[in-house]
Amino acid sequence: MIKMNNTQALRQVQDDLKSQYDPKKKLVTICAGTGCRGYGCIKVKEELEAEIKKQNMDVEVRATGCFGFCEKGPLVIIHPEKIFYQQVKIKDVPDIISKTVAQGEVLEKLLYRDPQTNETVMKEEDVPFYKKQNRLVFGQNGMIDPTRIEDYLVIDGYSALAKALSGMTPEGVISEVKKAGLRGRGGGGFLAGIKWEGSRRAHGEPKYVIGNGDEGDPGAYMDRSLMEGNPHSVIEGMIIGAYAIGASEGYIYVRNEYPLAVIHLTMAIESAREAGLLGRNILGTDFSFDIKISKGGGAFVCGESSALFASIEGRAGEPRAKYVHAVEKGLWDKPTVLNNVETWANVPLIISKGADWYASIGTENSKGTKIFSLVGKINNTGLIEVPMGMTLREIIYGMGGGIPKGRKFKAVQTGGPSGGCIPESLLDLQVDFDRLYEVGSMMGSGGMIVMDDRSCMVDVAKYFLAFLQEESCGKCVPCREGVRRMREILEDICAGKGEEGDVELLEHISTGVADGSLCALGGSAPNPVLSTIKYFREEYDAHIRDHRCPAGVCKALITYSIDPEKCTGCGLCIKVCPTQAVSGEKKKAHTINNDLCTRCGACIESCKFDAINVK
């Protein structure tokens, strides 16, 4: 890539790239996000390339960022027709090349089949999972090879930066971001423009901008997919932010357990530097700014701003009291703007298309779109991007396709481990920063864990508290000791050793931990407990008073039995039982010896006749 010395040069490069681009040319894109890699998409890609070579064809196979529909990976799209294939296996490759790519023939068996209508869907945008999404930030992922800056430039990448540098003052950029109403995507939901303004006004040199990619919520991977799939969008946002606040140095803090994100970000930074988009005199202007990558060790608490600064500074990742804001004294006590990587990726859109356009999307106080990771007991696991204000029902039943095996929805945990569990009665809640907070949860970074009627809410609270106890840095007493004690009580309750008054004690500890902790990790740690008590109090009472786990999860409180009416004596459960607890003759009803049974659930999973009862 040549070094671009002015905005005209950037336009020229973009135009040259566009002129080489033939929209009618055959192209195969394959999702190479982490989810699809897990399904073996890299082998599929190699096979596609080998097959194309074998058939002497001139077709590019492009490994792109994550498409989002992880449930159905590996995902392949044949362009220009945009035929969407899912769950592609190596053995499907010859047909894809010789039939679809060569002759345009659609392979029915690889198309997505809508379970509601039982009809196949040919194009990605018509699949119910994608239909109601508005993939402003995430949509480019599917067209870009994240290792090639050209792929970003050809879709007008870095045009927003050029616009800001050539026609906008730093104050103008800030006022645009303020007007757009962009709120931080990492958890707090603070207005980005206000943060930037504070930092611009603050005294001290150098100033820093930081991209927070320390996503650590169980089940959340939207930041990961963004950094892996479209690193330049994050970088462009950060450069614009740096210009606005007058920062000369930047960091992207990414956990080392996201190796692909680290690689792609590193490559993107290097190529942006080569192209004159980072470093001294960006696009020939007086503005200089560069980005370094800081790799974190994977501590959840390092996503907290002051702990993140400590980690970059080379100290243990522990938060400190933040009575002086980071915009004034952040990294190395210098003015610092820290935004989540998704927040940064929204910035080029705002600058390109304008604050008015951006503010027209979303709700009154939550603008734009949000990427959510939809996981747990949901048919369509994956990443979705929707306008703020979409209801939980639309997300879970519309895009998510509902609960597997037709089971009943019970709750959705939003906002990561320190978010809250939202019950069925609130399914019509419009998801935005304020509504989620009102019901005792939070936006967090956008994780959504869906639970069905086989999830025990006490067990869920115990799980999240265990996570938080392990991730607490241990600096302050309420979080270190309080979260541990809450976990111990929850463990007791799940083990049938709960006592009358435990719920009230949990509430007492929760209030003190929330009020007394030093940082937001402790401050929000009681949310899973408080929200499950608020909405599922009867489950706590059943455990404590009746020694019963209504969902059939807590092993100490349940027994397994076989319904002789339903059991056909097929013997499958005998085969799968790891402790030989099931016995019985063929074609006669089996029985379970509860002394041997470990309640692992293997028999339930294997039984085709729903004959295993849990009580």
Place this chain on the structure above:
Amino acid sequence: MVNMIIDGKNISAPKDTMLLEAIRGAGISVPTLCAHEAVSRSGSCRLCVVEIKKGNRSRIVTSCLYGVEEGLVVDTKSDRVLNVRRLVMELLLARCPESDVLQKMALEMGAKPQSRFVADTDKGKCILCRSCVRVCEEVVGVSAIGLFARGSQKTVGPPFHEQSDVCIGCGACVYVCPTGHIEMISTGEKRKIWGRRFKMQPCDKCGKYFAPVDQLKFISKKTGVPFKELSVCTECR
């Protein structure tokens, strides 16, 4: 000077001081465990919390780290404040059931051990206030001890809990420890601390053992004062 209302009274305090000093200066007592005058503050014990009001918003802050502000309305004994302090005491009593300091403090605050918490047996009297770590780093300047691990696994001690090469046996950590957790045994010519034995220096004049040889060597090296001049105890100097 900055004017504030603390517990309903008009109080003024010098600019650039912390709320804790302003409150104590007004004759109002605030419990603390980790705020030692010799070291920088960490805000880890959370006992000094107070509730502040600005406009319609109120929040809990640690007074040892919150700077005074003009017009601030402070409540040092609100329900929320007392609830946090009570919880902190309950948690610490369960962690360090043998600490007489904590028991006395709890009694004064009206906090009782929470029977539902199973008392720890492996934490000694350490509340992880980190005053020892800070004094070793900031005042002594050797950083012989530090904090290990995370969360409830956190402990304090020399690296890998092995004998430290850099410890000078000065006992500053013992001096600042609020609960008396750190054990230092001085028996005339020997001192034992953090698992390491130190040779004591006898006073050239009175012959009394008064400081570890390593400590005097360290001071000599740092100040340039010859060791010989330092080997006289403070009483004979």
